[in-house]
Amino acid sequence: MKRILLSLFACMVFAFVNAQDNHFKVGAHVGLPIGKSYDLFDMNLGIDVAYLWSINDKFSAGVTSGYTMYTSKTYIGQFGRMQRTTNQNFVPVAGTAQYSLSENWFLGADLGFAINVYGDLDRGVLYQPKFGYQTKKIELFAAYKGIADEYTVSSLNLGFNYKF
Template sequence: MKKLLLVGAFALLGIGVQAQEGFRLGGHVGAPLGDASDAASVTIGIDAAYMWNITKGLDIGATTGYSHFFGKDHVDDFGFVPIAASGKYKFNSIPLFVGLDLGAAISTRNYINSGLYVAPRVGYQMKKAELYLGFQSISSKYKDHGPYWHDDSRHNFGAVNFGVNFFLK
């Protein structure tokens, strides 16, 4: 199932590359929060989205990418591939926007389950790019046989990210 969802994420990425209308590509770097801060020191990632303009200032689309958490204290690196709906509202009189991604995050490690993905952000809008500050939250179960936490309860793998996206047309 994970492999099928991963193939779907990259297929979405490929569709956006061919069409290039409303395609957004970028990256982010961040500081892990919550349970992720216990096991990871920093996170980096790539972002890709295809957005449609619904009405003046409002864009809706689909997003995917990859967020890599670098493990610390003998903990293996881990990562997530989000597959989510994305929304963005650009304010009319100022070059600022707010956005939200909501969907699923597929874990790249067997000892962490996939989970709910929520990523709100605020940013500065430029003509061909955007800068943003965002919060990424992945609510997931950690399987007891993993190297760090030793329980089956829910955990929050989150991060505060700074990123840049470029518009490709």
């Protein structure tokens, strides 16, 4: 059993080291809340990390995570009193896929869960379709991010990724 696990580990390391089409991405995004989220939050800020495996020339799939925060907003509450919402901070754990429309343009999507690490919302289903421009080393993208449970937190985002 040890030999099988060791062999499997060696094959995975070899694949990661020698795979030239696979890539690791690190980036950041900023967004404006929309819908009911606009009433409760000022903006969405976050960092992203992802690793994608090349399935073929145009399609890649992998895993993604990071940290995303919806910043609190002051609003007029019940009886005309000023109230402030609580920041909502999530750690997404999701699968990601990307399809290249051409050498530079792509469509992508993330689907998984977002775990709330600070705030009063619970975890939720994360979905994020993307459209963007890419070169060999960078990506610029626009995305819609939704985190849905009993209440949906959503935003329109602009992001930047650096590929390693």
